[in-house]
Amino acid sequence: MVQALVEYEGRATLLRVYHPNLIPGLLQTEAYARELLPAMNVPPEDVEQTLAARLDRQEIITRSVKPCRLVAVVDEAALHRRVGSPEVMREQIEALMAPELSHVRVQVVPADAPAYVGLRGPIVLASVDGRTVGFLEGHLEGNVVESPDGVASLEADWEDIRGYALSAQQSQELITKAAKQWT
Template identity: 60%
Template sequence: MSASEYLVKDLRRTRELLGLTQDAWGERIHFSAKHVGAVERGERPALPDYLTAVDRAFGTTFMQFYRMFVQGELVPVWYRPFVEHEGRASLLRVYHPLVVPGILQTEAYARAVLVGRRFQPDTVDGIVATRLGRQEILYRRPDPCQLVAVVDEGVLHRRVGNAAVMRDQLKALVAACDHPNVRVQVVPFEAGAYVGLDGPLAIATVDGRSVGFLEGHLEGRVIESPDATKDLEGAWEAIRDYALPSNQSLELIMRTAEKWT
């Protein structure tokens, strides 16, 4: 039995031990009975917002189990060290020239990305849940992670899923920036050739030091040596030099979202 399967089983067992129907359970955690049933049948992943609501209502520790066992269950071995750093980061800087960074993806967009990359269908649900679960660091209290994300303008126009998926994803990017700890910027087409075309990167600041990550076709690479992370931060700053200011970036994202009809 996988960790995620055990989590779902334990959620259902806890509800039954408390003598609550799915309707009563849902009312206590402010989720619909339909949502509760979908989680318990394994049709919908148990995500941090759901688990946090359960813990708050019943004094359980499902989020702790999620962080310790579920979150890394479907994360590739070579990516797990960076995910662990990301989970403790006070600042996260990410750049992607092709797709919306994972930490800002909607469920539908993430699913379309994974299907496009030909992941096995029976693993997609778990990977999507893990990816969405990583977003918890942006909304944790009392110290949410500061996020600065830069994307190429091509990301706004590259169809991932259908038009509705794209429109909702772009609107979600704008909505994320309502939080004071989240900033999204766009490198416009007019920038021409720039260092970001070399590929995506991420830099997590953990306990005052920087840890980087570079994606590859087969696997990614964690960057920890001071000299290498310094070079990576230089590349990051060079990319941001080409990006539009935050307000102009959001205006561009909103205009493009309206075109996805």
């Protein structure tokens, strides 16, 4: 199922990504991902290959021709959950502070938000070939959602999540504040 997501990502014109606990893979620094993968039970012999694949996927937002627009929403918990050393976290948070790419937006759901639907888990919505495809991560494998009713439900959840997120400007201020904790 992950391969299906990667194929959709590669053709997407817009990705909407939400994660309640971690920095989404498309925004992870190499050091952050390297620390995270073993914690996600990636076997040691597979870490380098998995890491390379994760970093290669980021090409969709960094390419110079028709880069994919990315709107990422993270829960504030992702900014405070230590993955690796404080230096790894500082580098990761700084990478979110001033995105060099104008087509990438990062928003944060603040810690003081009440319980909300996003706490159920990560969501990816990919706009591909005039339609939207969803993806839900699971412990053993992910689930691609292509049915119109399923996608509509995920899009409603996405809008609910965005309703709790700070504006892009407020999010950048919160990210900047969070980075100071890792100095």
